[in-house]
Amino acid sequence: MKMTAKEITRACGGRLLCGDPDTVVTSVSTDSRKIDSGTLFVPIKGERTDAHTFIDATFAAGASATLTQEHDQMDDKHAWIRVQSTEQALQQIAAVYRRKFSIPFIGITGSVGKTTTKEMVALALSAGRNVMKTEGNFNSQIGLPLTMFTLQKSHQAAVIEMGMSNFGEMSRLAQIAAPDYAVVTNIGISHIEQLKTQQNIMNEKLHITDCFHKDSVLFLNGDDKLLSQLRNTPKWKTVWFGTQPWCDFWAENIRTAEASTRFTLAAPEGSYEVQLPALGMHNVTNALAGLAVAKTLGVPLEKAIAKLAEYRPLAMRQQIHRVNEVTVIDDSYNASPDAIRSSVDVLCGFHTGKRIAVLADMLELGDYSQKAHFDVGAYAATTGIDALVTVGERAKDIVRGAQSVRPELPCFSCNDNSEAIAKLKSLLTGGDAVLVKGSRAMKTDQIVKALL
Template structure:
């Protein structure tokens, strides 16, 4: 990116307090440690820290400018200070204005589960024809999406932007910033139901991703999701459904798992395309279908897009498979929700030999938490888990649900990662397949590291 200080002030509705208005800004940072010559620093006020205290440090590092909600600090030399009422809102206004300088297609990705994986697959499929800019990691928040917009440049031919929300109004705000003309909605689960109260509210809020749609826009929906399937024929813009249902326009048939891969045939428009993706689980098939649908909509050769998807590699802590000490460890420790937990259990139970599920609390489920954890326990027992280990107060209900289905299923309830790690050290043996999954706040990546260390 390259804008002047004057442009940054105008685009953010800010007021230049001091400094050279003609200085160039070449990057936007919210982390003071990333400040460098050409940076515009956006100090965010958080619950624990007000980043305004780092303004002197970023200027010492050579930053060109900084937003501020305070007008007392005077930077040295020609460094520019731009006064704004709210730095986060100013960042969002600046990002929205910068986004509108880009004229290529933007694809938004949302859903309760699978956003990051689908974003990666969509970007990979589109790369068969285009130079793609995509969200880095899971920068899908009220700050992350604006920062993603500044990665748009003259080389970008299409952009894939992950868009998350947990509160009322957040998706509408992100849609104003990213302005996607195309979008994918992976599913409607109960993540963040503590804040949004019902699945209907979650779906309604996520549909705000289409706020800026034009007559040429397309929304891709998961037809196998019960909530999304109810939208069939009810939306005022073009929709395409992906899934295994006969009425889906991009449909997977002859689905098989073999040697760590999912193989299926995609039927679309009277034609059939063989597809192989090097990950396991029906949810991954749906993610791949969405990627192929977007590729087709944006005029990418489907065989070429499928060839790119065959190269897909899962991101860290997202169903990464490790082989160690004769054991197979499925590291799905990044995060957890009921739908994702069930999908991961199905993947675990596709493996032979003894299947050990290490499951921690799923957070932010509110009043639905106990039932959701019990349901996952029932699913674990029905799917064929051989040993169940739970971690955390909420996850104890997983064991309760599992015992409702199979009272003889070995279940151990642990209160901490340390307790679980010590138990697993004694339990595990060569030949075992171990799934580790829990909400990010449970830090169960520590469990994975511990297993790999002693294996």
């Protein structure tokens, strides 16, 4: 990136307290440990730490400018820009910088699968364009603006993950990223503690279209119960993907082999065979989204399909490891009811030895928590798992749900990861498969590391 202190000041409605207005900024950081020559430091005032205390250290490390909401006067060779809120200023600057680019922007949102879908959309598009994509899950009120500053003149498309957990957040993200195209993967109950109902969740996610124009396209999952209700009330041009024959891009003849899935893509122009090196119906849906976007943006389907054959799961997202003849499915990054059901289905695709599900607490479910955990357990018990290990107080309801369906199913409630690790070491033998999944705060990746 390249902006001057003067441009930045104008973009955020700030006031230059000192320094040269022609100071050039070539990167933006909210982390005082990640400073390069030419960085604009954006100190965020958090509940525990006020990053304004690190401003001097960032200048010593090479920063050329800083925002501040704490200072009214300064005398320094560096550029200090006074703003009312550093977080809001970051968003305003990012919005101005984004509008320097006339390439197609594709926003990705949904309750489950945003990051994987973002990866597959970007991969399919890369068959015909130089793509910038969100790294990791930088999809928040701070992460998304930082993503904007990675845009370069060489980019021909941008795939932006957009996450929200409360009212108004998606609208703000849409004003920053201004996506021309948007994908909604599904509507689950993640963050329902704040948003109260699934209808509210859908309404909030659809704010991803707030900056749409007459040529914009909305890509929706036709398999999702709530989204499919929008079929006859299109506000925007809509492209549907899923396993329903009425979808514009739909999958049939779905087959799974070890660590891969094959299906037939029925597209408007014909049928194609797709091989995806990932398991689970949810990944078929994610791949369909990628192919639909790629085709709409002019990438030949044959080339996009070939690119998807190169897909590799991200860390802690259904990565499959084999250790001492045991298959470990590391899906420890996060958890929601729908995601757990999909992952348990993947586990049950393994047919040798015992199939053991390790499931930890799901958070941010509010009043739905007890029922959601119970229902997940009941579902898991119907799939054919051979044992269930849970971690956490909430997850005890997973056991209750499982035993309501299969009282004879071996179930073990553990208080923490250490207890679960010990139990697994006594249960696992050669040929077994074990799934590990829980909300991020449960740190179930510790279990995976112990097994590996």
